[in-house]
Structure formats: C-alpha cells, structure tokens
Amino acid sequence: MAEYNRVSECVGLITLRNPPVNALSAAVRQGIVDTVQRALSDPNVKSVVICGQNGIFCGGADIKEFRSNMTGPPLIPMIHAIESANKPVVAAIEGSALGGGLELALGCHYRIAHSKARLGLPEVSLGLLPAAGGSQRLPRLIGVPAALNLITTGRHVTAAEALQLGIVDQVTDHNTVAAAVKFALSVAGRSLDPRRISTHPCPQQPDLDALFEEVMQKVRQSARGAIAPIACVQAVRAAATLPYAQGMERERELMATLFTSGQARALQYCFFAERAVGRWRMPSGARWDTSKPRPVHKAAVIGLGTMGRGITVALAQTGLSVIAVETQEKQLMEAKQAISGMLERGAKGRGVAPALDGVIYSQNIQAVADVDLVIEAVFEDIALKTKVFQQLSAVCKPGTLLCTNTSALDVDQLASETPNPELVVGMHFFAPAHVMKLLEVVYGPRSSPQAVATAMQLGKKMGKASVAVGNCRGFVGNRMLKPYIEEAFFLLEEGATPELVDQALEEFGFPMGVFRMSDLSGLDVGWRVRKGDGLVEPGTASGRSARIRQGRRYSPLGDLLCEEGRFGQKTGRGWYQYDKPGSRVARFDPWLHSFLGAYRAQHGLVARRIDHQEVLERCLYALINEGFHILDDGIAAGPEDIDVIYVSGYGWPRHRGGPMFYANMVGLAKVLERLEHYQQLHPEVPHLQPSSLLRRLVASGSPPIHKWGEAIKKLHSQL
Numbered sequence: 001m002a003e004y005n006r007v008s009e010c011v012g013l014i015t016l017r018n019p020p021v022n023a024l025s026a027a028v029r030q031g032i033v034d035t036v037q038r039a040l041s042d043p044n045v046k047s048v049v050i051c052g053q054n055g056i057f058c059g060g061a062d063i064k065e066f067r068s069n070m071t072g073p074p075l076i077p078m079i080h081a082i083e084s085a086n087k088p089v090v091a092a093i094e095g096s097a098l099g100g101g102l103e104l105a106l107g108c109h110y111r112i113a114h115s116k117a118r119l120g121l122p123e124v125s126l127g128l129l130p131a132a133g134g135s136q137r138l139p140r141l142i143g144v145p146a147a148l149n150l151i152t153t154g155r156h157v158t159a160a161e162a163l164q165l166g167i168v169d170q171v172t173d174h175n176t177v178a179a180a181v182k183f184a185l186s187v188a189g190r191s192l193d194p195r196r197i198s199t200h201p202c203p204q205q206p207d208l209d210a211l212f213e214e215v216m217q218k219v220r221q222s223a224r225g226a227i228a229p230i231a232c233v234q235a236v237r238a239a240a241t242l243p244y245a246q247g248m249e250r251e252r253e254l255m256a257t258l259f260t261s262g263q264a265r266a267l268q269y270c271f272f273a274e275r276a277v278g279r280w281r282m283p284s285g286a287r288w289d290t291s292k293p294r295p296v297h298k299a300a301v302i303g304l305g306t307m308g309r310g311i312t313v314a315l316a317q318t319g320l321s322v323i324a325v326e327t328q329e330k331q332l333m334e335a336k337q338a339i340s341g342m343l344e345r346g347a348k349g350r351g352v353a354p355a356l357d358g359v360i361y362s363q364n365i366q367a368v369a370d371v372d373l374v375i376e377a378v379f380e381d382i383a384l385k386t387k388v389f390q391q392l393s394a395v396c397k398p399g400t401l402l403c404t405n406t407s408a409l410d411v412d413q414l415a416s417e418t419p420n421p422e423l424v425v426g427m428h429f430f431a432p433a434h435v436m437k438l439l440e441v442v443y444g445p446r447s448s449p450q451a452v453a454t455a456m457q458l459g460k461k462m463g464k465a466s467v468a469v470g471n472c473r474g475f476v477g478n479r480m481l482k483p484y485i486e487e488a489f490f491l492l493e494e495g496a497t498p499e500l501v502d503q504a505l506e507e508f509g510f511p512m513g514v515f516r517m518s519d520l521s522g523l524d525v526g527w528r529v530r531k532g533d534g535l536v537e538p539g540t541a542s543g544r545s546a547r548i549r550q551g552r553r554y555s556p557l558g559d560l561l562c563e564e565g566r567f568g569q570k571t572g573r574g575w576y577q578y579d580k581p582g583s584r585v586a587r588f589d590p591w592l593h594s595f596l597g598a599y600r601a602q603h604g605l606v607a608r609r610i611d612h613q614e615v616l617e618r619c620l621y622a623l624i625n626e627g628f629h630i631l632d633d634g635i636a637a638g639p640e641d642i643d644v645i646y647v648s649g650y651g652w653p654r655h656r657g658g659p660m661f662y663a664n665m666v667g668l669a670k671v672l673e674r675l676e677h678y679q680q681l682h683p684e685v686p687h688l689q690p691s692s693l694l695r696r697l698v699a700s701g702s703p704p705i706h707k708w709g710e711a712i713k714k715l716h717s718q719l
C-alpha cells in the first residue's frame with residue numbers, strides 16, 4: 001500500500017509501505033494511483049514527494065507476482081500519470097531504487113538520493129528488460145552508451161555515480177525525505193516541461209549503428225545463450241531511433257517474449273533460490289532461525305598455498321583480523337607477497353584502503369591461541385590434517401570453531417579426532433577463494449547447529465553463496481561432477497572428440513566444456529584421486545576387461561594422458577595443446593586425435609557418430625541423476641541448494657536455473673526415460689541407473705520443483 005500525508009503545509013508525501021523492500025505489488029500500485037490522484041486534486045498541495053518506508057525506496061516490481069495472474073493497475077500508465085502531473089513530483093531515494101522502483105523515480109520530475117543509496121535496472125538478471133518505460137527514459141536522460149551499460153549488465157550504481165551520470169539531481173548525507181520536501185517546495189510552480197524525460201530526444205550519438213553493432217557483439221559473446229541482454233540492446237536501440245510512443249511499443253513487444261520465457265522463469269527461480277539457501281536446515285531438525293551464530297572477530301588460516309592465500313584475502317576483506325600460518329619459510333614469504341598484492345588490487349577496485357594490517361603472518365601454530373575460528377588449508381592428506389586438528393584443539397581457546405577446506409576427505413573422521421567434534425565443520429571454498437562465489441558448509445552428524453550457523457554467517461559476510469550440505473564423498477558439487485566427467489570420457493571412447501563435447505556444453509551455456517575445464521584445473525588432480533582409489537593401472541592392457549574396474553566401466557583415458565606428462569595448461573598439453581605452458585588458448589591437437597584413434601583400435605572400439613544431443617543427455621542427465629541421489633540421501637536439503645551450488649560454483653548457465661531446475665523444465669519423465677535408454681545401452685555404468693527418488697517422483701505425477709520438498713518427505717515417510 002501507499003500512505004498519504006500532507007507535510008510542510010503544501011507538500012503531499014506519499015510513502016510506499018510493503019516490507020521488506022516496498023516492492024510494487026498490486027496493492028502498492030493501487031496505493032500510488034490513489035494517493036497521486038489525491039495529491040494532484042488537493043488545491044493546498046503545491047508539490048509531491050514519493051518515498052519508501054524503512055529506509056528503502058523500492059526494490060521494483062513484486063517478482064512473486066510474475067507467476068500469478070497479475071491484477072491491479074499496470075505500472076506504465078501509473079508512471080505516465082506522475083510524469084504528466086502539473087505539480088512537481090520528487091522521488092526521495094533511500095536504500096535502493098531498483099527496476100520498477102527506478103522506473104517510477106524516472107517518471108518523477110526530480111530525484112534526490114541519499115549518499116548510501118544504490119540505483120539500477122537489474123531486470124536483465126531476472127530474464128527481463130525494464131519494461132515500465134525504463135528502457136526508453138534512461139537513454140533519453142543519460143545517453144545511449146551509459147544506458148546500454150546499465151541496462152545490459154543490470155549493475156547497481158552508487159548515488160555518487162548516479163549524480164555523475166545525471167540520474168539524480170541531488171545527493172544528501174542527511175534526512176533524504178526532509179531534503180526532498182525542502183527541494184519540492186523550492187521548485188513548486190516552475191515549468192515541468194523540461195523535466196518530463198519521455199518528451200526529450202535521446203542525446204545525439206555519433207555513429208549509432210557502429211555503437212550498437214559493437215555492443216551487440218559483446219553482449220552476444222558474454223550472454224552465453226541468454227536472450228534478455230540481447231532484448232535489452234534492442235530496446236535501447238528503439239529508444240535511440242524511434243519516437244517515444246513507438247519505442248514503448250517495441251519495449252512491450254520485447255518484454256512479451258521475455259516475460260513468458262523459460263529463461264525468465266529460471267533466472268527468477270535463481271533469485272529466490274539464492275535467498276532460500278540461507279534458511280538452512282539439518283536432518284537433525286536444527287535450522288537457521290533457531291541456531292545462533294557465534295561472533296567471529298579474529299580468524300586463522302593454516303597453510304598458505306593456493307587456497308589458504310585466497311581464504312586469507314576473503315577473510316581480511318570482511319574486516320576480520322587474520323592470523324595466517326605456514327610452516328615453510330619460503331612459502332610464507334611468497335604467500336605474504338601474494339596476499340598483499342591481492343588485497344591491494346581488491347582494494348583499488350573497490351576504492352578503499354587495503355586491509356594489509358589485518359593479516360599477521362606466523363610459522364608457529366601457537367599464534368592462533370586466541371582466534372574465534374580457524375580454517376585449515378594444508379595438503380589433502382588425512383594424517384597431516386588430523387595432526388593439525390589435534391594441535392589446534394590443544395592450542396586454541398575453548399569454543400574455537402575448527403573448519404577444514406578439504407575437498408574430498410571425511411569431515412566426520414577429522415572431527416572424531418578432536419576432543420570437541422561439535423566444533424568441526426567443513427568450509428569448502430573454490431579456487432580462487434577470494435573470487436569464487438560458492439562456499440559449501442559441510443556439517444557432520446556431530447557438528448553443532450551453532451558451528452553451522454557461524455560458518456554460514458561468515459560465508460555471507462564474505463559475500464559467498466553459502467550452502468549447508470551433509471558430509472559425503474565430494475560433498476554436493478564434486479560428487480555430481482564425477483558422473484558428468486566419466487560420461488565425457490566414455491563419449492570419447494565411443495567416437496566423440498574433446499572439441500565436440502566441449503562445443504555441445506558451451507552452446508548449452510557453460511563457460512567452458514568439460515575438457516577445457518579439465519585442462520585449466522589440471523588433469524593430475526583427478527589422476528591423484530583415482531590412484532588413491534586404486535583405479536589406476538599400467539596402461540598396457542586392452543579390450544573390454546581393461547575398461548572394467550571395481551566392477552564398473554572405467555575409462556583410463558585421463559590416466560594415459562597424465563602418464564604422457566599432459567597435465568593441461570600448466571604443461572602446455574592436455575586434451576588440447578597450448579602455445580606454451582601456462583597459455584590459455586586451447587588449440588586442436590593432432591597428437592590427441594591420433595592417440596584417441598590408436599586407443600580405440602587397441603580396445604576394439606568402433607567410433608560412431610555422436611551428436612550434441614547425446615553429449616548433453618549423457619553428461620547432464622548423469623549429473624542430475626546424482627543430484628536426485630543426493631536429495632534422497634538428505635545431503636542437500638532441497639533442489640535449490642544443488643542449483644545454487646552449480647550456478648555459483650560450477651558454471652552452470654544461470655539462465656537455465658541449475659541442474660535440478662533444468663530437469664524440472666525438461667520434464668522428470670523425459671529425464672527418466674533417457675536415463676533408462678542409456679542404461680540399457682551401457683549396463684556396466686551404475687551412474688546411468690535412474691535414482692529411485694527420480695522414479696518415485698515420476699510415479700507420483702512429477703510434481704513441480706517447488707513441491708519436491710513436500711513430495712520427498714511424503715515418499716520417505718512411506719518407506
């Protein structure tokens with residue numbers, strides 16, 4: 001709703017009231033229509049101010065309404081009525097003015113913002129465009145290049161940048177509403193014609209065609225198949241080339257296509273999923289709203305290799321004091337230099353001072369005695385980690401939380417080696433840890449809810465998409481990756497090439513296909529794990545039996561490449577070749593292709609034609625199938641948890657919503673049918689055996705994804 005008051009005798013003050021972000025629900029839109037009419041028809045009112053309650057102007061359209069029958073007054077005529085008003089209307093912007101919220105403000109004649117406010121048109125990140133006139137008014141106000149940048153990226157700007165761009169007229173450090181009321185009084189009676197943005201022509205822009213061509217090319221490249229950024233460019237082009245009314249018609253047409261698209265559904269699902277994972281719950285019944293995190297002021301990182309360095313930076317950037325411990329002197333010196341460099345570069349990007357003094361370096365584990373939380377990032381070796389955890393238990397003050405960044409070791413086993421297993425959780429960061437958004441917080445049966453709450457809160461403070469997951473081999477992300485990679489290897493054996501597999505996955509929207517990714521992260525990583533699992537054998541045996549290990553189909557292709565010293569980018573050779581070690585541009589490698597040919601001949605495999613559809617079905621459905629096992633096992637609390645992990649940590653295209661959302665879109669029955677089909681063809685591949693949860697969901701009528709939680713509970717209670 002919107003509340004109306006008369007202040008300073010002749011200013012009509014309209015306050016949007018719809019916590020928490022004053023989204024433009026039907027009731028709020030109705031409230032705005034009614035109160036604007038009231039203010040305009042009151043002869044005592046000379047000017048109008050629109051603000052939002054609780055320090056936030058407006059978070060835009062109510063996204064939850066998009067999936068329902070939208071009722072209430074539409075935004076476009078509402079904003080038009082404000083712009084056409086014969087009394088000045090001033091937007092008093094505190095907190096955020098986003099999407100429809102900024103479009104509302106652009107319909108006002110003046111905009112005053114608090115210095116801490118943020119403004120933006122983030123619709124593109126929801127698969128939409130600013131379709132309440134935003135795509136037509138913003139270019140008229142700030143010019144085509146700046147508007148293109150804001151609308152195609154959806155980025156939020158600070159009040160200072162908004163002032164510089166000309167989006168707002170004034171920025172205040174004081175009470176924004178008071179400043180806006182004062183301003184509204186000062187402009188009462190002035191001509192409003194120059195203030196109606198829709199009546200302006202777009203500022204002249206030399207060589208408009210070249211500009212749009214260049215932007216379109218860039219946007220197509222970065223969009224990876226997303227359609228909204230392209231529609232945003234087309235809408236701004238309409239603003240630049242057509243009269244306002246025709247531009248609005250184009251905006252409507254483009255929005256009509258986007259609004260009902262699967263991509264918009266996927267992106268809006270991601271928006272809510274990212275928030276839902278913060279409301280974590282454990283199988284024990286412990287949950288986010290009943291578990292109080294401990295305060296963390298001082299933290300420690302043990303082991304300053306690749307991961308420890310990034311984790312130290314991420315912690316220091318949140319303002320924590322960090323004790324960084326590394327036993328090897330040379331490593332310590334290198335780490336110090338690297339961490340300082342990362343902190344300086346990060347601070348420069350954010351226009352703040354680097355937190356160099358926030359990090360204290362030591363070679364002695366005793367230095368961590370008074371920290372609140374430790375993150376261990378030493379070599380992936382259970383004996384070493386156990387020793388470190390025992391040392392930490394002896395050194396740290398009582399109650400210190402002990403976290404491990406292990407990627408594959410058993411968190412429960414580590415916990416059981418300490419006197420206080422309830423204080424142990426996994427904090428699984430992804431490389432580079434100060435950049436990658438994802439954090440898996442891994443709890444064991446003995447982890448206390450407070451320990452989980454503390455790690456989750458710390459993750460949030462570091463700006464991570466933090467997801468609480470149960471303990472199992474590979475946790476959620478890497479466990480699902482295993483069948484995906486294995487299928488890619490099998491496809492090579494059967495006739496595919498790394499280029500074909502990667503192209504299919506990249507066209508689907510992954511930034512890199514599985515083989516380019518493997519070259520980037522290093523083939524030796526998986527090799528070490530497979531060796532540890534006893535799967536690697538000398539590469540001389542041939543025939544089918546050589547490719548069955550531990551009772552299931554196994555492809556030794558990755559091992560054979562490693563035996564050749566082909567570890568990927570770091571050695572300049574892997575699934576592709578590179579100009580030199582460390583180079584990034586993957587090139588076709590004739591050696592690899594003759595190697596594949598020889599390998600198939602040795603094993604009696606006849607190459608067949610494999611198309612993109614088979615690549616996608618086998619790699620993605622195998623991964624999704626594992627996701628259903630994970631849900632069935634209770635390792636992830638819901639499909640949103642899996643999807644957030646995949647979108648924020650594994651390059652799953654956001655406009656496809658995550659693997660479980662994708663399965664829901666494709667149709668569970670179809671996923672099941674294709675898995676059954678491939679399982680019949682490859683009976684020695686257990687990960688193609690459809691999960692019993694998938695079967696049961698299909699049998700129960702394939703409920704939509706938001707009902708899976710309920711359905712799983714019901715299915716489990718029937719077991």
Ligand SMILES: CC(C)(COP(=O)(O)OP(=O)(O)OC[C@H]1O[C@@H](n2cnc3c(N)ncnc32)[C@H](O)[C@@H]1OP(=O)(O)O)[C@@H](O)C(=O)NCCC(=O)NCCSC(=O)CC(=O)CCCCCCCCCCCCC(=O)O
Pocket residue numbers: 020021023058059060061062063064075096098099100101103122123126128129130131132252255256259272275276
């Ligand atoms: C605002 C924020 C920056 C606040 O952040 P923070 O404080 O961190 O809080 P959060 O945890 O993010 O949020 C708290 C809580 O609020 C919920 N929420 C936030 N924003 C919204 C929202 N806009 N709608 C609903 N709910 C919202 C959030 O989910 C949390 O709740 P929880 O999930 O329960 O935990 C931050 O929240 C933020 O960034 N919000 C989103 C801002 C945004 O993206 N805004 C843009 C929205 S889209 C928009 O505005 C588009 C338009 O206005 C266009 C309107 C046109 C629509 C007309 C449809 C016409 C259809 C065309 C068919 C044509 C047919 C034909 O003609 O033929």
Ligand SMILES: NC(=O)C1=CN([C@@H]2O[C@H](COP(=O)(O)OP(=O)(O)OC[C@H]3O[C@@H](n4cnc5c(N)ncnc54)[C@H](O)[C@@H]3O)[C@@H](O)[C@H]2O)C=CC1
Pocket residue numbers: 302303304305306307308325326327328331376377378379380381384388405406407408428429430431
């Ligand atoms: N590298 C990656 O991409 C990822 C690694 N991980 C996990 O993070 C952990 C660390 O991995 P990396 O950083 O890659 O290893 P790394 O080999 O780069 O660094 C490990 C560091 O620990 C130091 N160290 C060893 N024993 C120590 C001790 N007792 N006290 C203090 N320092 C000690 C070593 O000197 C070395 O500098 C491993 O458990 C790994 O599985 C998790 C996610 C991703």
